[in-house]
Amino acid sequence: MSSAAATCGCPAPYVGPPLTATCGAGQFLVFMGLLDGYLRAQCDVADPCGRVSCRSAPRDLDYDFVVVGGGSGGAVAAARLSEVPGWRVLLLEAGGDEPPGSQVPSMVLNYHGGELDWNYSTEPETAACQGYPGKRCKWVRGKVLGGCSVLNGMMYLRGHPKDYDYWAAAGNPGWGYRDVLPYFLKSEDNRELGEVDAAFHGSGGPLTVQRFPDRPAMADHILQAGRELGYGVSRDLNGANFTGFAIAQAKNRNGSRVSSARAFLRPARGRPNLDVMLNSTVTRVLIDEKTKQARGVEFVLNGQKRSVRVSKEVIVAGGAVNSPQILLLSGVGDKQHLAEVGVPLRHHLPGVGKNLMNHVAFFVSFLARNETSRYDLDWAAATEYLLKRSGPMSSTGLSQVTAKLSTKYADPSGDDPDLQMFFAGYLAGCAKTGEVGARMDDGPRSVSISPVVLHPKSRGRISLRSADPLAPPLIRANYLTHRDDVNTLVEGVKIAVRLGATRALARYGLELDRSAPPGCDMPFGSDAFWECAVRQFTGPENHQAGTCKMGPDSDPDAVVDSSLRVRGVKGLRVMDASVMPALVSANTAATIMMIAEKGADMVKEVWKQGSVTSRAGWAGHWPGGRDHGWPGKPAAAGWSAPGWRRNSPGANRLRDVAASSGNPGWNSWTG
CATH class of the missing domain: 3.30.410.40 (Cholesterol Oxidase; domain 2)
Known part of the structure; x- marks a missing residue:
C-alpha cells in the first residue's frame, strides 16, 4: 500500500512522472525524490480519493456526446454536459492524469518539455526565432488531463471588454462583453471579493481564484x-x-494549483453518465460522406484503433494546434491541402488552420x-x-x-x-x-x-504534415x-x-x-x-488561438459560427482557444473556460434540456440589472467612456469590422 493510500484511506495508483524526472538525476535525485514522496502522501495535494476514475475501454459503443480533449475547454464541456443525467458523455484525453508534483505552484516550469507536453516546435521561422536551433521556437502544449491548465502559470486574467465587443462586432452575436461576463462569473469562486472589484467577480463556482x-x-x-x-x-x-x-490573482486553492480537471471533472467523478478515458489519441471524427453528419470518433489506445458512435454531437476541444489537426484529419478543411496529403474530403472549409495567433x-x-x-x-x-x-x-x-x-x-x-x-x-x-x-x-x-x-497582427497556420494522424502537424507561426x-x-x-x-x-x-x-x-x-x-x-507565449475561427457567413475563413458549430458539418462543435476571432489581451485560460461554459449552455438549449442557468436568470448577476451595461461602464445606448465615444479609435475599429461583416447598423451607433 502506498503512503497516500495509507494516509488518505483510498486506493492511490502511482501517477508520474516524479519530480526527480523533471529536475534531472544525479545530485537532484535524493532531495527531489524525498520531496516527491512527501507530496504524494499529502491528501489534498495528491488527492487520490478525489480523482476521476478512468476507464480502460468505452462502457458503451454509443454515446450522446463525445468530447475530444480534456484540457481547459474540454474538461469544462464534459463536466457541464454530464450535468444532464440522461446524457451519456465520453471524454477522450490523449495524455494521462496530472501528477502530484504539478499541483505545487513553484513547480510551474518543471513539467515543460516532458511527457505531459506535446513538445511541439514551429517550422523554421523567417523573421523570428533566428537564434534557436533550426530557427524554430518551442511550444509548450499540455498532453495531460487538464491540458495547459496543468502547465501554465495559473494567472487568472480575462482581457479587456473591447476584446469581446470586437468579437461581436465582427459578426458573432452573443459574444460581447455583457454576454460573456456571466459565464466568467458562473465558473468563478473568488476568495478575495473584498480585495477586488467584487461586481466583476463570482463566488461559489468550481474554479477557485485568489492570490x-x-x-x-x-x-x-x-x-x-x-x-x-x-x-x-x-x-x-x-x-x-x-x-x-x-x-495577479491565480487559479489556486490552499496553496496548490486548480486545473480545469481538478475544478470541473473531479467534482463530477461520481456521475454514472460520465466516462473518461486517458491515453486515448483521437485520430478523426467519423463524418457521413452524404449527409455530412458527425457519426462518431476514432481513436488510438495502447496502439490499437477503436471507435465509438455519437447520437447527438462531437465536441472538439483539442486546443489551437490539435483541434484544426483533428478537423483536417477528418476531411474538413481546404480541399487542395487535403488532396496533397491524401486525406479524403468530407467538407471543403478553407479556414481550418488559418488565423493562427500567439502573444x-x-x-x-x-x-x-x-x-x-x-x-x-x-x-x-x-x-x-x-x-x-x-x-x-x-x-x-x-x-x-x-x-x-x-x-x-x-x-x-x-x-x-x-x-x-x-x-x-x-x-x-x-x-x-x-x-x-x-x-x-x-x-x-x-x-x-x-x-x-x-x-499581434502576424498570422500563421496549422496544417498536416501527412495523413498519419500520429504525426505532429506543421506549425507556421510567422512571428514578427x-x-x-x-x-x-x-x-x-x-x-x-x-x-x-x-x-x-x-x-x-x-x-x-x-x-x-x-x-x-x-x-x-x-x-x-x-x-x-x-x-x-523570440519568446513565444503559451497563448495560441484562432485556428478554427468563429465568424459570420461572409467571412471566408470562418470555421465555426457564433454557436461554435463547424460550418457545413452537422453535430460537430469546437470549444477552445481555436475559435477566438482575435486574441484576448491577456492570458487565455480563463477565456477558454468561459467559451466552454457558454458552449455547453448552447448545446443544452439546442437539445431542449435547458441551460443550467437560463439567460433570463443571469440578470441577477448584473449590478443594477443586465440592461445597464457592464459594471462601471455606461449603458450601450449612451456609451461615452474613454475609448468608446462616437468616432473614437475604439468605436471606429468596431464600426469598420462590423460593417464589413454585414452589420450596417453599427455605422449609426458609432458614426
Whole structure:
C-alpha cells in the first residue's frame, strides 16, 4: 500500500512522472525524490480519493456526446454536459492524469518539455526565432488531463471588454462583453471579493481564484517601480481598471494549483453518465460522406484503433494546434491541402488552420548584483509547504506580478493596452541537496522582465504534415512578420530596461545583461539592436488561438459560427482557444473556460434540456440589472467612456469590422 493510500484511506495508483524526472538525476535525485514522496502522501495535494476514475475501454459503443480533449475547454464541456443525467458523455484525453508534483505552484516550469507536453516546435521561422536551433521556437502544449491548465502559470486574467465587443462586432452575436461576463462569473469562486472589484467577480463556482499565499519582496518593489515611471497600480485587472501593475490573482486553492480537471471533472467523478478515458489519441471524427453528419470518433489506445458512435454531437476541444489537426484529419478543411496529403474530403472549409495567433515576447535579463544565486527551494521551504501550504513553494515567485501598459502605438484613449509585462525569478522549482542557503553557482541572482505584444497582427497556420494522424502537424507561426508587432515589442523592451533602472529596484543592484545576440552588432540599446535581439531570441507565449475561427457567413475563413458549430458539418462543435476571432489581451485560460461554459449552455438549449442557468436568470448577476451595461461602464445606448465615444479609435475599429461583416447598423451607433 502506498503512503497516500495509507494516509488518505483510498486506493492511490502511482501517477508520474516524479519530480526527480523533471529536475534531472544525479545530485537532484535524493532531495527531489524525498520531496516527491512527501507530496504524494499529502491528501489534498495528491488527492487520490478525489480523482476521476478512468476507464480502460468505452462502457458503451454509443454515446450522446463525445468530447475530444480534456484540457481547459474540454474538461469544462464534459463536466457541464454530464450535468444532464440522461446524457451519456465520453471524454477522450490523449495524455494521462496530472501528477502530484504539478499541483505545487513553484513547480510551474518543471513539467515543460516532458511527457505531459506535446513538445511541439514551429517550422523554421523567417523573421523570428533566428537564434534557436533550426530557427524554430518551442511550444509548450499540455498532453495531460487538464491540458495547459496543468502547465501554465495559473494567472487568472480575462482581457479587456473591447476584446469581446470586437468579437461581436465582427459578426458573432452573443459574444460581447455583457454576454460573456456571466459565464466568467458562473465558473468563478473568488476568495478575495473584498480585495477586488467584487461586481466583476463570482463566488461559489468550481474554479477557485485568489492570490498566492506567498510572494518575494521584489514583487512589491516592482509595483513601486511602476509608480515611479508614472504607471498606476491596479488591485484588479479584471475589474474597473484594465491598466497598470498588479499582483495577479491565480487559479489556486490552499496553496496548490486548480486545473480545469481538478475544478470541473473531479467534482463530477461520481456521475454514472460520465466516462473518461486517458491515453486515448483521437485520430478523426467519423463524418457521413452524404449527409455530412458527425457519426462518431476514432481513436488510438495502447496502439490499437477503436471507435465509438455519437447520437447527438462531437465536441472538439483539442486546443489551437490539435483541434484544426483533428478537423483536417477528418476531411474538413481546404480541399487542395487535403488532396496533397491524401486525406479524403468530407467538407471543403478553407479556414481550418488559418488565423493562427500567439502573444509574442522577449526576455530582458538582469543580474541582481546585491543578491547571491541560491536555491529558493530548500528543506525550510519544503517543511513550510508540507505543514502550512505556504512559503515559496506555494507561489510562482515573481511570475505572479504583471502589468498592462500602453505604448505610443496603442489606442490613444489609453484604455486599451497593447503591452503586457511578465516577470520571472525567485522560483522554488528544483534543488540538489535541500540545504538552506545552498548556492547554485558563484554568481549573482538573475531575474527577467518580459514585454508581450497583446494585439499581434502576424498570422500563421496549422496544417498536416501527412495523413498519419500520429504525426505532429506543421506549425507556421510567422512571428514578427507584421511590422507593428516588432515596433510594439521593441517599445516594451525599452520600458523593461527603464524599470530595471528605477530607484525602487536599486536595492537589488540590477544590472542589464548587455551581451549581444549573434549578428546584432548595432549600437547596444538602439532600436535596431533590440529589433535584432527580438528576432534572434523570440519568446513565444503559451497563448495560441484562432485556428478554427468563429465568424459570420461572409467571412471566408470562418470555421465555426457564433454557436461554435463547424460550418457545413452537422453535430460537430469546437470549444477552445481555436475559435477566438482575435486574441484576448491577456492570458487565455480563463477565456477558454468561459467559451466552454457558454458552449455547453448552447448545446443544452439546442437539445431542449435547458441551460443550467437560463439567460433570463443571469440578470441577477448584473449590478443594477443586465440592461445597464457592464459594471462601471455606461449603458450601450449612451456609451461615452474613454475609448468608446462616437468616432473614437475604439468605436471606429468596431464600426469598420462590423460593417464589413454585414452589420450596417453599427455605422449609426458609432458614426
